[in-house]
Every structure is written in C-alpha cells, then in structure tokens.
Amino acid sequence: MAEPIRHDKTARQLRLLSDALDSGRLGPVRRLVNTLSPAEIGNLLESLPPGKRTVVWGLVDPEDDGEVLVHVGDEVREGLIADMDQDELVAAASDLDIDDLADLVEDLPDTVIDEVLKSMDRENRERLEQVLSYDEDSAGRLMNPDVVTVRADTTIDVVLRYLRLRGELPDHTDHLYVVSKRHQYLGRIALQALLTHEAGTPINQLLDDEQPAIDVNESSSEVARQFSDHDWISAPVVDDNNILLGRITIDDVVDIIREQAEHQVLSAAGLDEDEDLFSPVWRAMRRRLVWLSINLCTAFLAASVVGQFAATIDKLVALAVLMPIVAGMGGNAGTQVLALMVRGLALGQVGASNIKPLLWKEARVALLNGLVLGAVLGLIVLAWFHSVGLSLVIFVALTCNLVLAAVAGVLVPVTLKRAGYDPALASSIFLTTVTDVMGFFTFLGLATVVLLR
Amino acid sequence: MAEPIRHDKTARQLRLLSDALDSGRLGPVRRLVNTLSPAEIGNLLESLPPGKRTVVWGLVDPEDDGEVLVHVGDEVREGLIADMDQDELVAAASDLDIDDLADLVEDLPDTVIDEVLKSMDRENRERLEQVLSYDEDSAGRLMNPDVVTVRADTTIDVVLRYLRLRGELPDHTDHLYVVSKRHQYLGRIALQALLTHEAGTPINQLLDDEQPAIDVNESSSEVARQFSDHDWISAPVVDDNNILLGRITIDDVVDIIREQAEHQVLSAAGLDEDEDLFSPVWRAMRRRLVWLSINLCTAFLAASVVGQFAATIDKLVALAVLMPIVAGMGGNAGTQVLALMVRGLALGQVGASNIKPLLWKEARVALLNGLVLGAVLGLIVLAWFHSVGLSLVIFVALTCNLVLAAVAGVLVPVTLKRAGYDPALASSIFLTTVTDVMGFFTFLGLATVVLLR
Structure with a gap:
C-alpha cells in the first residue's frame, strides 16, 4: 500500500524556520530559506500565516522570486x-522561461x-504572445517555444559542431527535433544516439518518427496521460499543419498531475486547489458559505421527508x-462506490460500455452487505427496544438503502460527467441527498405501514 | 481551475474495443490492443469485467506481457x-528491467x-537480490542498478569512444555518473555537456556535484518530493558509504505520485488504491464490510445520544x-476543513508551528458561517413551526456545531498523524462521529433546557 506523501523534511524545515522567526533573528532565516529550491520555498511560504509569510518573502533571494511565484x-x-x-x-x-512567464x-x-514586454527582444515577445493565444488548459500553454532543431540531410559530426557552437541546450533536452525546410516536424534524435554512434552517421538513420507529436490544442490532462502512459521526458508540440511550435517537458507535467490530485481531494468538499491555507477569514467564509448553503437546502429536503412522518x-x-x-449508513456505503467511480472516470476506465456490469456488481455487493449489516442492526434493535416489528422494519430499510446508495454511487457521477459537470465536485452532495431522503423515507414509511396499521 | 484528468481517448478506445468484443471478431480487437502502450493496455484491462478481461489479455502481444503486469x-x-x-x-x-522485475x-x-533466476546471469541475479533486500517503499526498490559510470581523470573524447563501444544507454539516461576507484559517487555529467563542449575538455571540468545523491533507505514519498521540487529527470542512489548503487528515473516517480493521489481519494472512503473496479463480489463485500461495521458502531454512538433525549x-x-x-451541516463544514488539512499534511505544510493560527482562522470562519447560516435556519424554523424558542435553540446549536466541526477538522487529522496513523484514511470517521454526537447533543440538550423547563 502506498503511503501518503509525507514531507517530513519540509515539516522539519518549517519548524526550524518558525523557531528562527520567533526568535526575531532574520539572518538564520535568510540563510535557511536560500538553501531551498524555488518549489520548496513556495511550499514553505504557503504554510506560513500572513505576517510571517511577508517577512520570509522579503528574505528570498530576488533571483528566485519569479520561480517561487510560479510554484x-x-x-x-x-x-x-x-x-x-x-x-x-x-x-x-x-528571469523566467516563456512557458512559466x-x-x-x-x-x-x-x-x-x-x-x-519592453525588456524582451522581438523573438521572445512574439513567442510569449503565441503561447498566451492558446487555452489555459491546453498543450499550447504548457509548451516552451525554445527548441533545438536539426535537418535530416546531415551527419552526427555536423550536428555536434553546431551544438558546440550553440553552447548550452534548454533544460531537460533529451532529444533534438528534426524538421523540414518549412519547419514541419519529421521526428526526433535522442542525445544518446548522437553519443553512441560514429561521427559520420547520417542523421536520417537515427531518426525516430514513432513518437507522435502533441497537437497544440490538446487538453493538458490528455498531455499528462500521454506522458505518464509512454514514459516521456519531453514531447514536440505541432499545429494543424504539423509545424513544430515548441516542446513540453515532464517537470511541467508532474505539476499538472499534482494539481489534478489536489483538485480531486479538495473539490469533493467544494473547495478549490488554489485555496490558501491561510486565506483571509472573510474570503474563506464567503467561499465556504456557497457550499454550505447548498447543503442546507438538501438538508431541508431530507428534513421535510421526516416532517411527513x-x-x-x-x-x-x-x-x-x-x-x-x-x-448515515447509506451515505457511507454510497461514498465508497462513489470514490471508486470518481477514480475510474478520471482514468477513463468507466464509460457507457461497462456501466451495466459495474452497476450489477455494486448492487450485489450492497445487497450482501445490506443483509449482513441489516441483520446485525435488527438484532441490536430487538435487544434494545424489544420489538420484532421495529427490528424487521430497520432490517429491510437498511438493506434497501444500501442498494439504493450503490446505484446512486454508480449513476450520479456518470450522469454528472455526461452532463458536462465535474463528477469530483458535485457528486457527494447529490449522493448524500439521495441516501438521506431515501433512508428516512424507506425507514419511516415502512414503520408507518407495518407498525402503525 | 484544473480540470480533473479526462481520458476521453481511453474512453473512446474502450468503447471501440467493447463493440469489437461484443461482435465476437477477435482480429480487430487484437489489432486495436497492440497499437497501445503497455500502460494503456493495463488501464484498458482494469476497465473490463472479468470475462472480457481474460479474452483481451490472451490477445496481448507476449512481448508486452511483463510491462502490462507492472502497470x-x-x-x-x-x-x-x-x-x-x-x-x-x-x-x-x-523481459523486464531489474526495478520492474x-x-x-x-x-x-x-x-x-x-x-x-536460473535464466539470469550472475550479475543481474545479484542485482535483483540487492534491490529486493530494501523496503518496499524505499529508494532501494525504485532504483535500477543499470547505470553508466565514468572516471573523473579523463576527457570527453575518451568518454565518447567508450559510449560508442558500449552502444545503447539505459532509458532516460540524461547524466553519466562519475565515481571514484572504490565506486563512490562524486558527481554527474550531463549528456548535454558532452555534446556542447570540445572533445579535449577534461571530465572533471564538467562535473556537477551540486545535486545530492539519494540515500538508498529514503522513503519513496520523500524521493517523489525531491524529484518534483527539483525538476529532476534521474538521480543517483547511494548507500551509507556513498557507494553508487543505482539510479531512479522520473517515470517511476510519476507512478508514485499517481498512486499517492489515488490513495488519498480512495482511503477517505476506507478503500485501497489497489482495489479492482471489478473485484469479485465476495471479496469486495468483505472489504467494505469492515469499514461499514466501524461506521455502524459510530452511528450507534450518535443514536444513543438521541436516545438520551x-x-x-x-x-x-x-x-x-x-x-x-x-x-449534517456540522459534518459538511468539518469535511471542508478536513480536506484542506489532509492536503496540508500531505505537502508537509501543516505542523506544530502553525496549528494555533490555523485553528484560530478556521474557528473564526466557522463562527461567521454559523452565525449567518444559523440565522437563516432560525428564520425558516420560525416560519415553519412558529416557535421563537425552537428558532433560537437551532440558531445557537448550529453555530456551536459548526465551530466544533472546524476545531475537530483541524485537530483530528493532526492528532491521527502524530499517533502514526494515516490521516487520509481514518479522519472522516472520527470527524463525523464528533459532528453527529455534538450536533445531536447541543440541539436536543439545549431544547430540553430551554423549551421543556
């Protein structure tokens, strides 16, 4: 079983830093902060309450400011x-790369x-404008236009001469891209291949044209899937005419995967992954109020069912x-099914073709659990209230509610997704409304019919 | 806002495949399956009910079998x-690499x-035994012992001759490692550096000794954090004597990050990230029964409070x-705080040094929301039941319960973590027990005191 991410080092740094801050000596704080990477500094800043955050931010090496803001x-x-x-x-x-900027x-x-913009040269300004012209969640926004291209009709030693002249390559360059005269993407050459073949080898002999290029309009989540399914380090991005526009690197993809994971955890509680741990009270309150108000409405729906009885x-x-x-038991059982479904939908594993067998499996699991837990509950109720009728009513009601919960657990997220909503966000509200309303209705309804004839 | 991962391509492939399976013509199924990467085939198999899964598994190219099993x-x-x-x-x-095997x-x-083992040569057998001797969640299990090392007292052209002799490099090789005679790790040389410097350049001029090596006993979650905070593609693994043992690559780290994300989503519902969407009914039932039984006990605790009144x-x-x-409102409000805390704990952003300001912030947010929602609820109750007393009681009870829920939302996961438990797993049960018990107690208790004197 995978452990949750335990960043004990971060927690340790946080404590050290906090002690240093409390002591008021800023020298050690500055030294401590500036041994960290920009991502670590970002994480640390996020964990500090507003006052301390401002102090520490002022101590960060200005060279790292841009990278920290990105993180x-x-x-x-x-x-x-x-x-x-x-x-x-x-x-x-x-100081930033085009994609970060x-x-x-x-x-x-x-x-x-x-x-x-004024401080940039024309080429970079145009590149930035191009990147900004794409959708926020598209490959176009993730790509860095800074790529090293070579032509196919040359040899390794020519390429090596060119690289030595050029000097440093962009970060995470594991391949050079081969393009046509019109800058169309033809394939890639691994740096490895340049190192392990004889200097006279023609480039087109080393050309790998198997990895498909990414369409610039592809969604960032699809990009993340492709990277993780194919173990890519970098991938070329092209437009509709197969013109090479830039490249996406794994470090940005890792950030997307992390964000998506946080989104799943937080949106189940109606929160946003960009929420600050130390949001100002008024802002946090207003945001949560929306979610809690919706919950209040659904709670009234359930209460009105109770009111009928x-x-x-x-x-x-x-x-x-x-x-x-x-x-409550219906809610818990339904939440289990829901969690499986939300994961399955996120991985693309759940779709029209397997809803029916899934529904059938979950309904049987719920029926079995309902019978077992209903029997246990019935016996306890018999011992507590000495009423066979009441005991039977709660047995049947619990069994029914668990089965209903399973059906809702499968169908609610699928329906929401099909209707274009985010199943991670809205499913739990719908699900608990169903399990509360149906739980109260079956239990109190059965009791009315059976016990009060 | 980040979208959840939407694998529409996977869903489309799944539908195509499912149609082909239903039609009974296995030729098209085989062709479709074997255009996919092993990770994609794995994902597809996971989405199929048992019968179809067996059929498709039989059609997978035997060359991919090992990689699919790993995924x-x-x-x-x-x-x-x-x-x-x-x-x-x-x-x-x-067919597998040592780390996958x-x-x-x-x-x-x-x-x-x-x-x-019999089919392996002695060197690989020893390497496998070494990797297996480390903890399942440690760097030692993630590393691949297959690394390319060079010595510092040589020049680029010597290294290039060696690489051309050696032929292919291991996947995702972005650096060569420089070791001493005793195989101690001294630093690394970027492939880039070999390509962009003159052939006569001494290796020790290119040596980058800034990236710290990973300790072989480091936890896999700490490894993941370091990779993502430092944008690494690969990192060397050493033992206590700084002897180079192997290297970890980003593709395995991406898998860990995904697993951890799934773990957070599923463990909140008492499930395991290794759970099969199509587990046999009996197995799924037994596993869920444990969780639901715990929930039944806590539900009785809440019911017994109601019974007192x-x-x-x-x-x-x-x-x-x-x-x-x-x-219910207490449960929902507490779940929001809990979600923020579980993320904060996972990222190492929450610790002893900031619990107090967090508690203070959340209590104030909850008090404000309690006053607003309590007033709304009070007015509705006044209109519904025409009782000022009842209206006041529910106003006070809701406000108290929301504040208590916030306090529990902060303290429950922190306490569980400090006691060595996984806060993502057990927090929600404790939290809803608190909010149910306290919600019933404050509301019914106040009503008894105020309304039935």
Missing part, C-alpha cells in the same frame, strides 16, 4: 505579488507586463433515535 | 497472473521465480425533524 497557488501568489514593488516584479518576470502573466499588473414519530419515538443510522 | 493494480495483476501458464510468466518476467516478483509463483422528542416531534440538519 505557489493562485491565491498565495496574489498576496506575494501585492507585497512587491514594480521593479521587483519586472526583475522577477524577466505565460503562467504568471495574468496575475501581474498591466504596468509590469508592459515593462516586461411526524405523526408516526410522535407515536413511536424510537424511530427518531434509529433513523439517523439508516440514513 | 496494473495488485488485485488485477493477481487475476492476470492466474490466467498465464508457467512458460508465459517466465518469458514475461525475463523486483516490483513484480512477489506476486509470481515460486516455481516461476526459480526459473527466472427520547422524552424531549416525545414532547416536541419537531426536534426529530430538525436534528439531522444540525448534525
């Missing part, structure tokens, strides 16, 4: 940007963007004691 | 292995392991109608 959530980023003056922002933005640019004040409860108060058990 | 969850893997005869298993295992070996029958409910049935609202 924090939107909400934290906003706060950090607000703490910087224009010159600092321009300097931070100017594109990620940041929307959060920067217009005056800063103007300054940054007020006369029954009035005659047999044991029903009020037991009804939360029936509703 | 599926433990439970699915068990089933696939059961479908293979000994020769097939030996062939599949023999180590991952698979525990699921293979002993006779197969013997055959595989049976006399009060008997006099005022409206309490039975309204009590699930107070308890």
Whole structure:
C-alpha cells in the first residue's frame, strides 16, 4: 500500500524556520530559506500565516522570486505579488522561461507586463504572445517555444559542431527535433544516439518518427496521460499543419498531475486547489458559505421527508433515535462506490460500455452487505427496544438503502460527467441527498405501514 | 481551475474495443490492443469485467506481457497472473528491467521465480537480490542498478569512444555518473555537456556535484518530493558509504505520485488504491464490510445520544425533524476543513508551528458561517413551526456545531498523524462521529433546557 506523501523534511524545515522567526533573528532565516529550491520555498511560504509569510518573502533571494511565484497557488501568489514593488516584479518576470512567464502573466499588473514586454527582444515577445493565444488548459500553454532543431540531410559530426557552437541546450533536452525546410516536424534524435554512434552517421538513420507529436490544442490532462502512459521526458508540440511550435517537458507535467490530485481531494468538499491555507477569514467564509448553503437546502429536503412522518414519530419515538443510522449508513456505503467511480472516470476506465456490469456488481455487493449489516442492526434493535416489528422494519430499510446508495454511487457521477459537470465536485452532495431522503423515507414509511396499521 | 484528468481517448478506445468484443471478431480487437502502450493496455484491462478481461489479455502481444503486469493494480495483476501458464510468466518476467522485475516478483509463483533466476546471469541475479533486500517503499526498490559510470581523470573524447563501444544507454539516461576507484559517487555529467563542449575538455571540468545523491533507505514519498521540487529527470542512489548503487528515473516517480493521489481519494472512503473496479463480489463485500461495521458502531454512538433525549422528542416531534440538519451541516463544514488539512499534511505544510493560527482562522470562519447560516435556519424554523424558542435553540446549536466541526477538522487529522496513523484514511470517521454526537447533543440538550423547563 502506498503511503501518503509525507514531507517530513519540509515539516522539519518549517519548524526550524518558525523557531528562527520567533526568535526575531532574520539572518538564520535568510540563510535557511536560500538553501531551498524555488518549489520548496513556495511550499514553505504557503504554510506560513500572513505576517510571517511577508517577512520570509522579503528574505528570498530576488533571483528566485519569479520561480517561487510560479510554484505557489493562485491565491498565495496574489498576496506575494501585492507585497512587491514594480521593479521587483519586472526583475522577477524577466528571469523566467516563456512557458512559466505565460503562467504568471495574468496575475501581474498591466504596468509590469508592459515593462516586461519592453525588456524582451522581438523573438521572445512574439513567442510569449503565441503561447498566451492558446487555452489555459491546453498543450499550447504548457509548451516552451525554445527548441533545438536539426535537418535530416546531415551527419552526427555536423550536428555536434553546431551544438558546440550553440553552447548550452534548454533544460531537460533529451532529444533534438528534426524538421523540414518549412519547419514541419519529421521526428526526433535522442542525445544518446548522437553519443553512441560514429561521427559520420547520417542523421536520417537515427531518426525516430514513432513518437507522435502533441497537437497544440490538446487538453493538458490528455498531455499528462500521454506522458505518464509512454514514459516521456519531453514531447514536440505541432499545429494543424504539423509545424513544430515548441516542446513540453515532464517537470511541467508532474505539476499538472499534482494539481489534478489536489483538485480531486479538495473539490469533493467544494473547495478549490488554489485555496490558501491561510486565506483571509472573510474570503474563506464567503467561499465556504456557497457550499454550505447548498447543503442546507438538501438538508431541508431530507428534513421535510421526516416532517411527513411526524405523526408516526410522535407515536413511536424510537424511530427518531434509529433513523439517523439508516440514513448515515447509506451515505457511507454510497461514498465508497462513489470514490471508486470518481477514480475510474478520471482514468477513463468507466464509460457507457461497462456501466451495466459495474452497476450489477455494486448492487450485489450492497445487497450482501445490506443483509449482513441489516441483520446485525435488527438484532441490536430487538435487544434494545424489544420489538420484532421495529427490528424487521430497520432490517429491510437498511438493506434497501444500501442498494439504493450503490446505484446512486454508480449513476450520479456518470450522469454528472455526461452532463458536462465535474463528477469530483458535485457528486457527494447529490449522493448524500439521495441516501438521506431515501433512508428516512424507506425507514419511516415502512414503520408507518407495518407498525402503525 | 484544473480540470480533473479526462481520458476521453481511453474512453473512446474502450468503447471501440467493447463493440469489437461484443461482435465476437477477435482480429480487430487484437489489432486495436497492440497499437497501445503497455500502460494503456493495463488501464484498458482494469476497465473490463472479468470475462472480457481474460479474452483481451490472451490477445496481448507476449512481448508486452511483463510491462502490462507492472502497470496494473495488485488485485488485477493477481487475476492476470492466474490466467498465464508457467512458460508465459517466465518469458514475461525475463523481459523486464531489474526495478520492474523486483516490483513484480512477489506476486509470481515460486516455481516461476526459480526459473527466472536460473535464466539470469550472475550479475543481474545479484542485482535483483540487492534491490529486493530494501523496503518496499524505499529508494532501494525504485532504483535500477543499470547505470553508466565514468572516471573523473579523463576527457570527453575518451568518454565518447567508450559510449560508442558500449552502444545503447539505459532509458532516460540524461547524466553519466562519475565515481571514484572504490565506486563512490562524486558527481554527474550531463549528456548535454558532452555534446556542447570540445572533445579535449577534461571530465572533471564538467562535473556537477551540486545535486545530492539519494540515500538508498529514503522513503519513496520523500524521493517523489525531491524529484518534483527539483525538476529532476534521474538521480543517483547511494548507500551509507556513498557507494553508487543505482539510479531512479522520473517515470517511476510519476507512478508514485499517481498512486499517492489515488490513495488519498480512495482511503477517505476506507478503500485501497489497489482495489479492482471489478473485484469479485465476495471479496469486495468483505472489504467494505469492515469499514461499514466501524461506521455502524459510530452511528450507534450518535443514536444513543438521541436516545438520551427520547422524552424531549416525545414532547416536541419537531426536534426529530430538525436534528439531522444540525448534525449534517456540522459534518459538511468539518469535511471542508478536513480536506484542506489532509492536503496540508500531505505537502508537509501543516505542523506544530502553525496549528494555533490555523485553528484560530478556521474557528473564526466557522463562527461567521454559523452565525449567518444559523440565522437563516432560525428564520425558516420560525416560519415553519412558529416557535421563537425552537428558532433560537437551532440558531445557537448550529453555530456551536459548526465551530466544533472546524476545531475537530483541524485537530483530528493532526492528532491521527502524530499517533502514526494515516490521516487520509481514518479522519472522516472520527470527524463525523464528533459532528453527529455534538450536533445531536447541543440541539436536543439545549431544547430540553430551554423549551421543556
């Protein structure tokens, strides 16, 4: 079983830093912070309450400012940007690669963007504009236009001479791309191949044209899937005419995979992955209020079902004691099915072709569990309230509610997805509404019919 | 906002495949399956019900068998292995890299392991035994012992001659490692550097000794953090004496990050990330029964609180109608705090040093939401039941329960983690027990004191 990510080192750094901050000596804090990578500094800043966050942010080496901003959530980023003056922002933005800058640019004040654009050469300005013209969640926004291309009609020694002249290659370059005269993507050459073949080998003998290029409009989640299914380090990005536009590297894909994981965990509670741990109270409150208000409405729906049976409860108060058990167990059983389905939908493993066998499997699992747990519950109720009728009613009601919960657990996320909604976000509200309403209805309804004839 | 991973291509392939299977013509199925990468085939197999899964597994190109087995969850893997005869298993295992073989070996029958070991040369057998001697969740199990090393006292042209003699490099080789005579790790040389510098350049001029090597006993989650915080493609693994043992590559790290993400989503519902979507009914039932039984016990705890107030409910049935609202809203509000905390703990952002400000922030957010929602709820209750007393009681009870839920949402996961338990797994049960028990207690208790004096 995989352990959850346990960042004990980060927690240790956080404690050290916090002690140093509390002692008021900023020298050690500065030294400590600047031994960290920008991603680690970002993580650390996110874990600090607002006051300390501002202090530590002021101590970060200005050279790292840009990279740190790229690595924090939107909400934290906003706060950090607000703490910087224009010159600092321009300097931070100017240090970044085009793809990172594109990620940041929307959060920067217009005056800063103007300054940054002015400081860039024409080629880079055009590249940035091109990257920004694509959808936020597309391959076009993830790509870096800085690629090394070679022509097919040459040999290794010519390429090596060119590379030595060129000097440093972009980060994470594992392949050179081979393009036609019109800059169409033809295939790639592994750096490895250049090193392990004789200098006279023609490039087109080493050409690997098996890896398909990524379409610039492909969604970022599909890009992430392809990288992880094919173990890519980098991949070329092309337009509709197969013109090479840039390349995507695994480090950005890892960030996407992390974000998607956080999204799944947080959206089940109606939250956003960009939520700051230390959001201002008013902002956090307003955001949660929306979710809780929806929950209040669905709670009323369930309460109104109970209200229909007020006369029954009035005659047999044991029903009020037991009804939360029936509703709650349905909710828990349904949540299990839901978790499996949300994962399956996220991995593309659940679709029209296997809903029926899934539904059938889950209904049988729920029926068996319902019979076992219903029998246990029935026996306990018999011992507690000495009523065979009540015991039978809760047995049947629990069994029915577990089966219904399983059916809802399968169908709710699938239906939401088909309707274009995010199943990770809205499923749990719908599911618990179903299990509460049906739990109260079957239990109190059966009791009314069976016990109060 | 990041979209959840939407694998529409996978879903489309699944539909195509399913149609082809239903039509009974296996030729097109075979062709379709064998255009996919092993990871994609694994994903597809996981999405198929048992019967179809067996058919498709039989059509997979035997060359891919080993890689496919590495890419599926433990439970699915068990089933696939059961479908293979000994020769097939030996062939599949023999195709694998050492690190992948180590991952698979525990699921293979002993006779197969013997055959595989016999078919290996001594060097590889020793390497496998070494990898298997490390903890399952450690760097030692993730590493591949197949590394290319060079000595510092040489020049680029010597290294290039050696590489051309050697031929192909291991997958994802972006650096060569420089070792001492005693095989101690000294640093690394980027392939890029070999290509962009003159042939006569001494290797020790290109040596990068800044990236720390990974300790072989480091946990896999810490390895994942380091890769993602430092944008590494590969990293050297050393023992306590700094002897180079192997290297870890980003593709295995991506798999860990995915597993951890699945673990967080599924363990919140008491499930395991290795659970098969199509587990046999009996197995799935037994596993879920454990979780639901724990939930049944906590539900009884909440019911017994309600039972204490049976006399009060008997006099005022409206309490039975309204009590699930107070308890349920507490559960929802607490779940929001919990989700933020579980993420924060997973990222190492929450620790002793910031619990107090977090608690203070969440308590204030909850108090504000409690006052707003409590007032709304109070007014609705006033209109519904025409009782000022009842309206005031529910206002106070909801506000109290939301604040308590926030406190529990912060403290429960932190306490569980400190006690050595996985906060993603057990927190939600504890939390909803608190919010149910306290919700019923404050609401019914207040009602008893205020309304039935």
